[in-house]
Amino acid sequence: MEWASASAAVRRHRVGGERRDGPAAAPQPGREAPAQEPPEDACGGGARTRKRSAGGGGASRGAGTGLSEARAALGLALYLLALRALVQLSLQQLVLRGATGRHGEFDARRARDYLEHITSIGPRTTGSPENEIVTVHYLLEQIKLIEDQRNSLHRISVDVQRPTGSFSIDFLGGFTSYYDNITNVVVKLEPRDGAQHAVLANCHFDSVANSPGASDDAVSCSVMLEVLRVLSASSDTLHHAVIFLFNGAEENVLQASHGFITQHPWAGLIRAFINLEAAGVGGKELVFQTGDNILAVLKYLATSDMLPSSSKYRHGNMVFFDVLGLFVIAYPSRVGSIINSVVVMAGVLYLGKKLLQPKHKTDNYTKDFFCALGITLISWFTSLVTVLILAVFVSLAGRSLSWYNHFYVSVCLYGTAAVAKIVLIHTLAKKLYYVNASDQYLGEVFFDTSLCVHCISLLALTYRGLCSAFISAVWVAFPLLTKLCVHKDFKQHGAQGKFIAFYLLGMFIPYLYALYLIWAVFEMFTPILGRSGSEIPPDVVLASILAGCTMILSSYFINFIYLAKSTKKTLLTLSSVCAVTLLLVCGGVFFPYSSHPASPKPKRVFLQHMTRTFHDLDGHAVKRDSGIWINGFDYTGMSHVTPHVPEINDTIRAHCEEDAPLCGFPWYLPVHFLIRKNWYLPAPEVSPGDPAHFRLVSKEQTPWDSVKLTFEATGPSHMSFYIRTHKGSTLSQWSLGNGTPVTSKGGDYFVFYSHGLQASAWRFWIEVQVLEEQPEGMVTVAIAAHYFSGEDKKSSQLDALREKFPDWTFPSAWVCTYSLFVF
Numbered sequence: 001m002e003w004a005s006a007s008a009a010v011r012r013h014r015v016g017g018e019r020r021d022g023p024a025a026a027p028q029p030g031r032e033a034p035a036q037e038p039p040e041d042a043c044g045g046g047a048r049t050r051k052r053s054a055g056g057g058g059a060s061r062g063a064g065t066g067l068s069e070a071r072a073a074l075g076l077a078l079y080l081l082a083l084r085a086l087v088q089l090s091l092q093q094l095v096l097r098g099a100t101g102r103h104g105e106f107d108a109r110r111a112r113d114y115l116e117h118i119t120s121i122g123p124r125t126t127g128s129p130e131n132e133i134v135t136v137h138y139l140l141e142q143i144k145l146i147e148d149q150r151n152s153l154h155r156i157s158v159d160v161q162r163p164t165g166s167f168s169i170d171f172l173g174g175f176t177s178y179y180d181n182i183t184n185v186v187v188k189l190e191p192r193d194g195a196q197h198a199v200l201a202n203c204h205f206d207s208v209a210n211s212p213g214a215s216d217d218a219v220s221c222s223v224m225l226e227v228l229r230v231l232s233a234s235s236d237t238l239h240h241a242v243i244f245l246f247n248g249a250e251e252n253v254l255q256a257s258h259g260f261i262t263q264h265p266w267a268g269l270i271r272a273f274i275n276l277e278a279a280g281v282g283g284k285e286l287v288f289q290t291g292d293n294i295l296a297v298l299k300y301l302a303t304s305d306m307l308p309s310s311s312k313y314r315h316g317n318m319v320f321f322d323v324l325g326l327f328v329i330a331y332p333s334r335v336g337s338i339i340n341s342v343v344v345m346a347g348v349l350y351l352g353k354k355l356l357q358p359k360h361k362t363d364n365y366t367k368d369f370f371c372a373l374g375i376t377l378i379s380w381f382t383s384l385v386t387v388l389i390l391a392v393f394v395s396l397a398g399r400s401l402s403w404y405n406h407f408y409v410s411v412c413l414y415g416t417a418a419v420a421k422i423v424l425i426h427t428l429a430k431k432l433y434y435v436n437a438s439d440q441y442l443g444e445v446f447f448d449t450s451l452c453v454h455c456i457s458l459l460a461l462t463y464r465g466l467c468s469a470f471i472s473a474v475w476v477a478f479p480l481l482t483k484l485c486v487h488k489d490f491k492q493h494g495a496q497g498k499f500i501a502f503y504l505l506g507m508f509i510p511y512l513y514a515l516y517l518i519w520a521v522f523e524m525f526t527p528i529l530g531r532s533g534s535e536i537p538p539d540v541v542l543a544s545i546l547a548g549c550t551m552i553l554s555s556y557f558i559n560f561i562y563l564a565k566s567t568k569k570t571l572l573t574l575s576s577v578c579a580v581t582l583l584l585v586c587g588g589v590f591f592p593y594s595s596h597p598a599s600p601k602p603k604r605v606f607l608q609h610m611t612r613t614f615h616d617l618d619g620h621a622v623k624r625d626s627g628i629w630i631n632g633f634d635y636t637g638m639s640h641v642t643p644h645v646p647e648i649n650d651t652i653r654a655h656c657e658e659d660a661p662l663c664g665f666p667w668y669l670p671v672h673f674l675i676r677k678n679w680y681l682p683a684p685e686v687s688p689g690d691p692a693h694f695r696l697v698s699k700e701q702t703p704w705d706s707v708k709l710t711f712e713a714t715g716p717s718h719m720s721f722y723i724r725t726h727k728g729s730t731l732s733q734w735s736l737g738n739g740t741p742v743t744s745k746g747g748d749y750f751v752f753y754s755h756g757l758q759a760s761a762w763r764f765w766i767e768v769q770v771l772e773e774q775p776e777g778m779v780t781v782a783i784a785a786h787y788f789s790g791e792d793k794k795s796s797q798l799d800a801l802r803e804k805f806p807d808w809t810f811p812s813a814w815v816c817t818y819s820l821f822v823f
Contacts, residue, residue: 066439066565067495073570076557079504083512087519090324106230106295114142114222119212124205126249127717128789131206132183132757136160139185139205139246142225150232157188159266162756163259168737171253173745175670176737179255180755180762183248188266189232190241197308198241198269199301201227201294202257203276204250209788210812213251220276221246227295231302238302241269250277252718252754253669271307274298319467324516333467340462343473347455347480351448365445371433372442372449376558379425383418384547390417390578391543394585400539400635401592402585404530405601407522409590412581414543418550420574426561427571434562440494442562450555451479471517475510479556482506495563507556518549531604531633533674538635592636593808603640604633605805607813609798610666610784611685614657617777617822626686628801629654629665630679637677645804647681654680659780661722661748666784666818668720670750681801686815688792690716692785694819702767706732707778709823710765717756718786723749725779728772735764782820 117138124131140158147156161184168176185205188198203220207213224244231242243266247256261267274297301307319336321329355366390413394400403410426446434442454475461469486502493499525545529538561567584590594601607628614623630648632638638648657664662672692715700708713719724747725731731741736751744750753762770778787793793814805811 067500067560067563069564069566069569072500072560072564073573075500075504076560080511080515080553083508083515086512087324087516090516104230104234106226108226110229111219111222111226114225115214115219118205118218118221119214122212123210123789124207124213125209125717125788126182126206126252126255126754127756127759129757130789131248135205136183136185136248139221139225143185143187143228146225146229146232149229151235153192153235153237154232155190155192155194156232157190159186159188159264160184161186161260161264163256163263165255165259165262166736167258168740168742169253170742172670173673174742175744175750175752176742177253177255177258177752178736178762178764179249179252179259179753180759182252182256182259182754182756184256184260184264185246185248186260186264186266187228187244187246188241189228189238189244191238195239195241196269197271198243198266199272199274199298199307200243200245200270201274201276201298202245202247204247204256206248206251206256208251208812209793209814217250217277223276223294227298230295231299234299236299236303239305240271240302240307242298242302243270248756249754253752255754272301319470321470324513333465336467336470337462337465340458340469340473343477343480344455344459344462347451347458347476350480350483351452351455354448368434368437368441368445369448369452372445373452375425375429375433376446376449376453379422379558380547380551382425383421383550384544386421387414387417387543387547388540390414390582391537391539394539394582395537395635397586398636398639399585399588400537401530402590403542404526404538404592405594406590407526409581409585410542410546412577413585414546415550416574416578416581418547419554420571420578422550422554422558423561423567423571423574426558427567430562439563440490443490443495443559446559446562447479447483447556450558451476451483453555454479471513474513475552475555478506478510495560510556511553514552521545521549529634530601532635533633533671534635534637534677535674536635591640593640595807602808602810603636605641605809605811606631606633606668607798607802607811608666608786608816609683609686609795609813610816610818612664612666612818612820614660614664614820615822619821625682627683628681628798630681631675632677633675638679641805641809644806645801648679652679652681654678660820661724661780661782662744662746662750664782664818664820666720666786666816667722667750668718668784668786669752670744673745683795683797686795686817688716688785688787688815688817690787690792692716692719692783692817692819694783694821696821696823697763699823706767706769708765708767709779710763711781713753713762713783715783715785716787716792717754718788719753719762720784720786721751721753722782722784723751723766723779724781725768726774726777728770728774729778730769730771731779732767732769734766741766777822780820780822782818784816784818787815 118135121130121134121138124135126132140160143156143158147158150156162181163184164180164182166176166178168174190198201224203224204217205213205221207216207218212218224246228242228244231238245257245260247260249256249259274294276294319331319333321331323329355369394402394413403413430442454472458469458472458476461472482503482505485506486499489502490499522545525542529541532538532541564570592601593603607630609626609628611626612624613621616622630638632641638645642649654665662670665672665678692713694711694713694715697710697712698708700710702708713721723731723741731749733739734741741749755762766779768778795815798813798815802811802813
């Protein structure tokens with residue numbers, strides 16, 4: 001048996017001599033059938049045999065035990081499709097679960113009625129009468145009806161908060177926010193004798209401009225009203241309070257939330273928090289299904305003895321294992337670390353037993369294991385490179401987002417390319433490197449390499465203290481158990497039907513859960529990529545994600561490439577599907593957008609009819625222009641819109657004003673670094689009925705040799721303030737946020753301002769440290785006023801242009817003014 005433990009390289013060199021000797025050559029001792037080999041060789045040494053052996057053992061391809069290519073490929077494809085169908089089935093709960101309407105239970109029909117009333121009000125931007133008066137009145141009216149029907153065991157308190165405040169946030173490159181007299185409607189449901197602790201449920205009833213905000217976020221407020229009704233009418237005694245925050249300025253980037261948590265007296269009672277928010281249209285919620293699930297969670301927390309010690313359940317202290325959206329398994333992170341460590345140890349013991357055996361038994365296995373690891377990593381890397389090349393080609397061809405309305409296109413284009421590359425690399429390794437190795441042996445080696453990769457991943461995640469390490473634990477524990485269960489049958493009979501059935505059954509949980517998580521990732525990222533700006537190629541991002549998903553899903557199926565007799569048909573099929581899809585994509589067959597009511601995929605466009613005025617250091621207007629400023633919020637720009645609106649073309653591309661902050665345009669939020677392609681269509685001046693006013697109140701020299709500029713601004717509910725310091729000057733402090741100026745991406749300063757009704761003039765100051773005086777002044781400031789409601793938001797030119805847009809677009813239009821000053 002010493003010959004059988006010779007190195008793989010030696011045996012590869014020998015195969016040529018053996019073939020020259022012809023079939024009459026005498027068989028070597030180590031080439032006997034596996035049944036004649038000692039049991040300890042099952043882990044490596046004696047398992048490697050020639051491709052064609054005179055023996056009839058189960059490990060030899062010559063014995064006819066190679067797996068049929070069609071059978072393997074079709075079986076794996078059907079297996080994954082069946083798992084995907086199960087995931088899809090779990091997403092249908094919201095449809096299948098009817099509204100009961102029984103006493104004491106969540107009534108979805110009543111919640112739907114709340115929703116229809118709120119959305120019938122129309123767009124509800126902060127500061128508009130629709131948001132500050134009409135919606136608030138409706139909420140208070142419904143809360144009063146609920147209070148009248150409450151059980152005497154409970155007490156309801158209602159407060160309408162009008163906070164004013166400021167903060168800085170590291171979002172969209174960083175900016176500072178200021179709000180004045182915005183609205184929160186806060187309801188506290190508590191035991192009759194009061195409570196010392198509370199759980200908070202939050203929704204927002206405001207919406208973005210020109211949208212009824214049904215999913216984002218009126219539906220959550222409707223659910224909260226119904227939950228409040230059911231809990232308040234319940235005969236079950238609450239131990240703690242439940243605070244319902246209906247906030248009216250969430251679309252202004254957390255302004256109302258900040259006002260509540262920093263200023264409201266009830267904020268100190270909160271020990272747990274549930275935020276009901278939405279993004280996109282349709283489908284099942286990623287965190288949990290709103291409705292009776294929220295009712296159950298709030299009821300449990302409000303009656304739990306654990307709420308006062310809720311710090312134990314903060315992020316990082318608990319593992320929350322979401323099981324297909326059906327239920328959640330929760331356990332302390334220390335328990336998770338113990339479980340992960342045990343799983344890692346089991347994997348290490350399994351692999352160590354093979355790698356650390358006496359040298360004469362593991363020469364082949366150790367070398368082949370690390371070679372297999374390298375080949376696997378190379379296959380994954382080359383698959384990523386391949387799909388990225390495809391994605392760049394598609395983007396340069398002007399066919400980006402072809403999958404936006406047809407997601408299967410991305411799978412047929414990038415998914416098949418990734419799989420084909422992985423199969424190709426392993427096929428080449430099988431034919432050119434592992435010339436004499438048996439199918440069974442290679443199947444084992446590549447299973448072990450995949451197990452090793454997931455063990456390393458689990459170890460790294462656990463070491464970093466990440467609670468999500470349980471995902472890797474699933475990908476180690478179940479495959480390892482499966483391998484131990486099918487090992488004996490595999491050694492005796494090879495890759496027969498029984499082995500395949502048990503193997504796939506053992507992989508059921510990790511693959512089902514992986515597909516569920518992959519669905520969640522794409523549900524989240526697909527809508528985002530449709531509004532990610534003009535600078536990030538969405539096909540590159542999506543192709544990278546698909547390549548990563550392919551790597552994960554292929555990990556424990558790579559061994560089938562080596563167990564199969566051939567992969568020619570599989571490679572041909574995958575390549576054909578990819579090639580045909582690429583031709584169809586480049587031919588423009590798949591249109592990215594859709595106005596279908598069941599699954600809308602709109603192109604988002606901002607249209608701002610503006611008038612700009614630029615002043616010099618002496619306060620004189622040196623430039624004034626007017627036009628409709630157009631921004632497409634995805635990578636395709638206006639290429640799909642131009643055929644329908646010919647006047648929007650590259651001849652009217654907007655040009656950056658280099659000396660002005662943020663290029664001299666009235667950005668509503670600091671997303672200038674995401675959208676560098678915009679258009680400026682000349683149009684008449686706008687004249688809002690409530691024009692914005694901006695003035696310098698005072699200019700003072702401070703004792704510490706800086707200049708303090710105090711400004712005052714009045715105008716509509718939404719304004720943006722921009723600052724750029726000149727050479728030799730720095731912005732040292734201001735009266736906003738915590739006093740320390742925060743720059744936006746690019747070096748300018750951005751302040752987002754909003755107010756509710758009856759707000760006073762906005763007065764603030766900035767302090768500029770002048771190190772070296774310049775003839776052009778020390779600082780440039782600009783203010784943009786955005787008119788989101790009433791008659792001031794409209795213009796005849798804006799309406800006429802918007803009417804030309806096709807129905808698969810969502811053109812959000814408003815009027816704004818922009819004034820720039822130098823000091």
